[in-house]
Amino acid sequence: MSPADEPAVIGLLGGMSWPSTLTYYRALNEGIGKALGGSHSARVVIWSQDYAEVERRQLAGDWEGAGALLAAGARRLAAAGADMVAIACNTMHRVSGAVRTACELPLIDIVEVTAEATRRRGITRAAVLGTRFTAQDGLFDGALAARGIEPVLPGAADQRLIDHIIYDELCRGTVSDRAAVAFAGLRKRLRGEGADGLILACTELGLLLPPAEHLSPAVVDTVEVHVQALVAASLRGRTGAPAGPS
Template sequence: MTHADEPAVIGLLGGMSWPSTLTYYRAVNEGVGKALGGSHSARVVIWSQDYAEVERLQLAGDWEGAGELLAAGARRLAAAGADMVAIACNTMHRVSGAVRAACDLPLIDIVEVTAEATRRRGIARAAVLGTRFTSQGGLFDGALAARGVEPVRPGAGDQRLIDRIIYDELCRGTVSDWAAAAFTDLRERLRGDGVDGAVLACTELGLLLTPAERVSPAVVDTVDVHVEALVTASLRGRTGAPVHPS
């Protein structure tokens, strides 16, 4: 059990894919270290799925099975002493209900914190860029619309490009110059169509960004805002960290 003077334990459902889980682990530790100073780091428990099994369930459309898989992981995190749960994957938030039902721990929802961050940045029309299950499935549409942001889905050709980059490269730990250039070109074309911001609704897509792109207010990386929310939840009551992601 976490004592009052200790950060709460973050429970991560990871492995979807492992490169994005590495990003989460590094970022939450950096966030806690920055907030508390010295040699402080985050209190984290990770349950890492075998992504091949997750991918198989996604492609088969077996979302009930996928929910059961993540629910089992959430119960493991609870048993290991986590104080909260986070799904380190956008697409798998489709089964967030199963995770919530699996244990009594609060779920820090990537969809809600991302939609709020998009609103706070003043983005009116946001391209939602992620796997076809996320973008075309409308995972973010309701949360964005409820905050006055118009979600824009990629066209069929652009969606195939995004899926190719995610599944064939990023999920396997590859970040090629071709993929980075293609993704930059896609965002430029969307801006030309009147989109004034992009939600990187896949936890690997941030790997394609240049340092300058990472700090652009027009690019909302779901990993960044999710990690900020996790650090805030872990440290609430100890620091002056903001409650809302910027």
């Protein structure tokens, strides 16, 4: 492979949290390896935030400060030779505008690729499961509605459960049986309320799903479809946005 044919370099804003960044790194390398064969792996630069700093700003409602953190990371990725940038966190796409302003690299947007994947799978009422900032602030609502998909949000008690699992367990590297059972009950309730699909709108939530359910077309894991889009963008080189994932 000549230098001109090399995949473009993926710039990943990670550390939000580190367990999900591990998932991204593995999946990006597996995706490139599957596409190119042999011993190929991803060309990727990671800027890993200290998640405590990000979390503190989230919980305090300091989104301007949170955006400044990611903007600084995006500039570092650009300086390190990245050809595109991705935010490895659903909630932090709330400050995607700050990242776009900070550098000229194309942003591969998790919200847009997830909404498109949801449409392609024929889902019409999608339960959006993520932090309260993702759910209550309607991060996915516009992208889903533009594709004729109705977002279904968990109730207050269920949202508190999701936040506890994300912030107090998954983001700290803990995957407990108790959390897995509670999350399974939540998914069952939402299906019973008419959701015909689930969006795992937090990059750690996939850690709780059994493999068989993870493979279901009715479950849209934002990490999975985001990685597919990043691999596609890398293989297409430096000039275009990725095709939407299937």
